[in-house]
Amino acid sequence: MNGSGVRGTVTMHDVAARAGVSIKTVSNVVNDYPHIRPATRAKVQQAIDELGYRMNLSARSLRQGRTGIIGLALPELSLPYFAELADSVIRAAEARGVVVLIEQTSADRQHELDVLTSDRRQLTDGLIFSPLELGPDDADALKVDYPLVVLGERIFGGDWDHVTMNNVDAARAATQHLIDQGRRRIAVIGAHAGETMGSAALRVLGYQAALAANGIPFDPDLVVEGGLWHRATGADCTTRVLDAGVKVDAIFGLNDALALGALHTLHARGVSVPDDIAVIGFDDIEDAAYASPTLSSISPGREEIATMAVDLLLARIAGEDTPYRRVITDFEVVPRESTAA
């Protein structure tokens, strides 16, 4: 209509004038206040339709102290797991009438601390936060005065809600699956030395537990360090473990990107998967089902995590004052070609 930027200048005032009622009545109608005579409601509604009135959300936010926006802070969208998570969170939020503002932390510790206190927190009613670098030492930084839901198991016991999967059990199941296929020399790639509470550490614990349960000795040479869980890292870890001359008959990628990187390297070297080396990942991203060979993985119940996180957050925003909760979602082993018998 008008390119100069004069947006919807129709206010409640205009609607009220047209409908012949007070501004407050218009407000009552749009907010579904119960005690309104049907005739009045109809009049107002008609005026709204005729004028094409849209509520000014900034004004409403100012008045109510809420914006209807929730924040989602994650490492980066180019990591498929987080893209899929964001997709699920946005859908869950939309179904509940709120929208999502995404902030990327680039898996940088300072950046992760920054989003917690950023100016943008003024714009959001609450935050769903998936940290990759913060550890128990940063627990204080998470003591914020707005609703917060933390994803993942990095930091426990604080005053906030928590949604996570059971990384230890899931990793144990993944390892057990490999063992069930007769593998004994299982390399795990993407480990983080010195970490105790992160997904990496927990998954390695699960790996060790599975070995122990099956009487397989733990060989430190089979644990390969790797920083960011990108495909490139997985490819690199695999190269290193193969070059080290360690005997390997299976690889457990601590996430799918690592496992896909491993497949890449194995393919490049002409190693047959799963005949020579079986591979399993973790996260069950869409890629996994279309890799060549298709990649076995652990499905973390992404949908459930997203839904729970949004529900918990909205409950806090609505003022719920129950003890902080820790929700643990179900996982599932998804066997595919890369670990076939």
Next chain:
Amino acid sequence: MNGSGVRGTVTMHDVAARAGVSIKTVSNVVNDYPHIRPATRAKVQQAIDELGYRMNLSARSLRQGRTGIIGLALPELSLPYFAELADSVIRAAEARGVVVLIEQTSADRQHELDVLTSDRRQLTDGLIFSPLELGPDDADALKVDYPLVVLGERIFGGDWDHVTMNNVDAARAATQHLIDQGRRRIAVIGAHAGETMGSAALRVLGYQAALAANGIPFDPDLVVEGGLWHRATGADCTTRVLDAGVKVDAIFGLNDALALGALHTLHARGVSVPDDIAVIGFDDIEDAAYASPTLSSISPGREEIATMAVDLLLARIAGEDTPYRRVITDFEVVPRESTAA
């Protein structure tokens, strides 16, 4: 220093009282109004720091009519190309001090129409819109009264800015690349029958142009229809063309997901890539470099598209009133194993 006052009720009023100046002076300091005595600025700044004041963005939005949020509407984040695009857009926006609200349209026509008029437009200063289903017939729906930047070539000639790559030329280059490797029976998968302005149609045009330029006859049997450009579709298209008994020595996936799906099917059938059939995709998503074999593709200058889109949008938001622009970004053929000699 008071680290906990993020959502605190500290207003300019409080800061003004503490600094012994008027509210407006605080506002001036915060907004870098030039004529402020250094001493005054210091006093105010100190009060701000001491009280941990954060500006209430809703109030500012109400007053200024701007929110500092831009919208990004795209099909869905689980499509890697769009996830990577969103990543780039968010980074570009952040560098310019605005944040991004993402809306997913699920590649549904009605949903795409809805985002244009959604209540959320009240919350954003402008919109970057990547439609997948809207066509020339919907041009009127795009005549909106807020700043809009459209991505992709589906709809031309309207009163809005446009950022796109040259799909025809890029597809021609992709096809030429296959021809240069000696391929003659090139199947193209993911075509959309009846479409004239979409990426599918334009890319098929480029494909045909390349054939013509090399004196290769066009065989309609080599054009495989496929709806949504997911991996599953690519796998399915490939199955169909192979089962049809048509001779094929190369496959051009109209995007990378399709091509990855093709690799999947070829692998499952034991067809060697690139020896028996070469494959090239389009978009150059991160996956492409890690597929087995690595997938050749067309890099569309994603970063440049995102940056241009954000810049154009912010210029409009700032009130720029120049003729609407159409920006065409550069592309590049990225050869990898799947089309090696």
Next chain:
DNA sequence: ACGCGATTTTGCAACGATGTAAATCCTAGC
């Protein structure tokens, strides 16, 4: 018709910031 409790509707004052235009402060120049 009248009175009364219950249902509807309304006026007013915020919410926290900024634009405008006017008030006040300074400093140089005489």
Next chain:
DNA sequence: GCTAGGATTTACATCGTTGCAAAATCGCGT
């Protein structure tokens, strides 16, 4: 010491909506 004129600062209205509590209207029994 006084004043013009620019540099600083300020008061006030206003952005569009909602909470509060009071005002107006309604329905119904008598």
